[in-house]
Amino acid sequence: MASSLLSFASASPLALLDPLKVNPRIGASTFLGKNFIKAKPFTRTSMSVAVEVSKFNELTMAPPDPILGVSEAFRADTHEMKLNLGVGAYRTEDLQPYVLDVVKKAENLMLERGENKEYLPIEGLAAFNKATAELLFGAESVVLQQQRVATVQGLSGTGSLRLAAVLIERYFPGAKVLISAPTWGNHKNIFNDAGVPWSEYRYYDPKTVGLDFDGMISDIKAAPAGSFVLLHGCAHNPTGIDPTPEQWEVIADVIQEKNHIPFFDVAYQGFASGSLDEDASSVRLFADRGMELLVAQSYSKNLGLYSERIGAINVVCSSSEVAQRVKSQLKRIARPMYSNPPIHGARIVANVVGSPDLFNEWKEEMAVMAGRIKSVRKKLYDSITEKEKTSKDWSFILKQIGMFSFTGLNKAQSENMTSKWHVYMTKDGRISLAGLSAAKCDYLADAIIDSYHYVS
Numbered sequence: 116m117a118s119s120l121l122s123f124a125s126a127s128p129l130a131l132l133d134p135l136k137v138n139p140r141i142g143a144s145t146f147l148g149k150n151f152i153k154a155k156p157f158t159r160t161s162m163s164v165a166v167e168v169s170k171f172n173e174l175t176m177a178p179p180d181p182i183l184g185v186s187e188a189f190r191a192d193t194h195e196m197k198l199n200l201g202v203g204a205y206r207t208e209d210l211q212p213y214v215l216d217v218v219k220k221a222e223n224l225m226l227e228r229g230e231n232k233e234y235l236p237i238e239g240l241a242a243f244n245k246a247t248a249e250l251l252f253g254a255e256s257v258v259l260q261q262q263r264v265a266t267v268q269g270l271s272g273t274g275s276l277r278l279a280a281v282l283i284e285r286y287f288p289g290a291k292v293l294i295s296a297p298t299w300g301n302h303k304n305i306f307n308d309a310g311v312p313w314s315e316y317r318y319y320d321p322k323t324v325g326l327d328f329d330g331m332i333s334d335i336k337a338a339p340a341g342s343f344v345l346l347h348g349c350a351h352n353p354t355g356i357d358p359t360p361e362q363w364e365v366i367a368d369v370i371q372e373k374n375h376i377p378f379f380d381v382a383y384q385g386f387a388s389g390s391l392d393e394d395a396s397s398v399r400l401f402a403d404r405g406m407e408l409l410v411a412q413s414y415s416k417n418l419g420l421y422s423e424r425i426g427a428i429n430v431v432c433s434s435s436e437v438a439q440r441v442k443s444q445l446k447r448i449a450r451p452m453y454s455n456p457p458i459h460g461a462r463i464v465a466n467v468v469g470s471p472d473l474f475n476e477w478k479e480e481m482a483v484m485a486g487r488i489k490s491v492r493k494k495l496y497d498s499i500t501e502k503e504k505t506s507k508d509w510s511f512i513l514k515q516i517g518m519f520s521f522t523g524l525n526k527a528q529s530e531n532m533t534s535k536w537h538v539y540m541t542k543d544g545r546i547s548l549a550g551l552s553a554a555k556c557d558y559l560a561d562a563i564i565d566s567y568h569y570v571s
């Protein structure tokens with residue numbers, strides 16, 4: 116009864132907040148569930164007191180996000196050795212956020228040109244869409260030459276995945292998305308919120324801390340024909356375990372046999388190996404086979420554009436005519452969601468990829484970032500194996516690639532890492548090596564060994 120708020124007169128403002136605290140000047144009241152209090156007056160003034168229970172009272176407190184919530188807890192910790200290995204964001208050796216030089220240069224170019232802030236078309240900045248598709252498939256690729264790719268700028272990787280999820284829900288009713296077990300925490304949320312059914316295929320083998328390739332293949336084979344198979348293009352999150360080139364061929368064979376639709380999530384192009392082309396090879400292998408596929412891209416990690424929310428969804432179709440229709444539907448999905456995408460990040464990417472000098476500089480900077488992560492990976496392995504006196508094999512740390520290492524620590528052990536050692540990480544045992552410095556490798560090694568051996 117919103118109108119009851121209008122009848123509020125002389126009650127204390129506190130009465131608005133707590134329906135059981137009634138202004139003594141007004142008198143005894145009745146509190147019935149969601150009903151507001153109708154006061155029986157002691158004074159001559161008769162009034163209704165607006166102490167209605169909130170219309171939002173049924174909402175419970177949502178749990179903190181399993182990844183972003185880790186950073187909140189980290190900020191509250193004052194211990195000098197604290198380490199944030201939760202979120203996958205690149206840090207310098209001093210553990211500070213890093214803005215790439217090429218990004219600063221691209222932004223300067225934008226200022227010099229005095230570009231305007233007019234709305235972008237729904238599908239995004241044309242120069243960005245061209246650059247992003249070329250980066251992914253290769254400028255000379257057949258799919259681009261034949262104009263078979265529908266590319267739409269998205270709100271980073273997450274927003275691009277969400278556009279595709281809605282496309283699936285709308286035009287493939289009942290089709291399932293197969294997701295690796297485990298996967299990046301937000302995948303399930305994205306498909307749940309879009310109303311797309313999903314199930315998991317085996318991926319991680321805890322015995323070997325490696326890929327359960329046989330399990331993966333048999334689960335993909337067992338899925339209903341025409342399912343979407345979500346694959347991490349490179350640097351699988353959270354495990355850091357990627358299929359070998361030979362295994363990718365077998366995965367493509369099975370997907371083709373079953374008439375499934377591959378759906379790649381490419382959030383780390385260039386970050387896994389240090390080479391943009393090498394990290395796109397899985398996607399290109401599928402595209403070269405003439406398959407139809409979806410690919411979500413993100414520039415959060417490889418250009419450090421986390422908060423610019425810049426990415427794209429690409430749908431490779433059997434003909435350019437189908438691609439045009441698919442693109443029109445993606446635009447139709449985007450329009451009521453956010454109307455049109457932001458321009459700043461799109462211009463940065465277009466400027467960097469579009470200028471041969473900046474493009475080469477970017478590749479160098481990316482190689483430095485990927486190199487720093489590789490070197491702390493090696494240093495962590497060396498520290499652990501030097502300190503560790505049992506025969507446990509830690510070589511998985513070196514075999515994994517990308518930003519993350521899946522330590523194999525269970526929930527209780529991961530909790531010990533935080534409560535005893537002030538090392539913040541996700542409870543599935545994943546650590547982001549991008550947040551580790553060489554100087555803290557020894558400390559982290561002690562924490563891992565202690566948690567592994569002394570917490571069951």
Ligand SMILES: Cc1ncc(COP(=O)(O)O)c(C=O)c1O
Pocket residue numbers: 203270271272273274299347352380381382412413414415421426
């Ligand atoms: C596998 C994977 N996909 C997508 C994303 C999307 O990130 P963003 O929305 O910041 O681009 C991430 C980020 O961590 C990721 O790890």
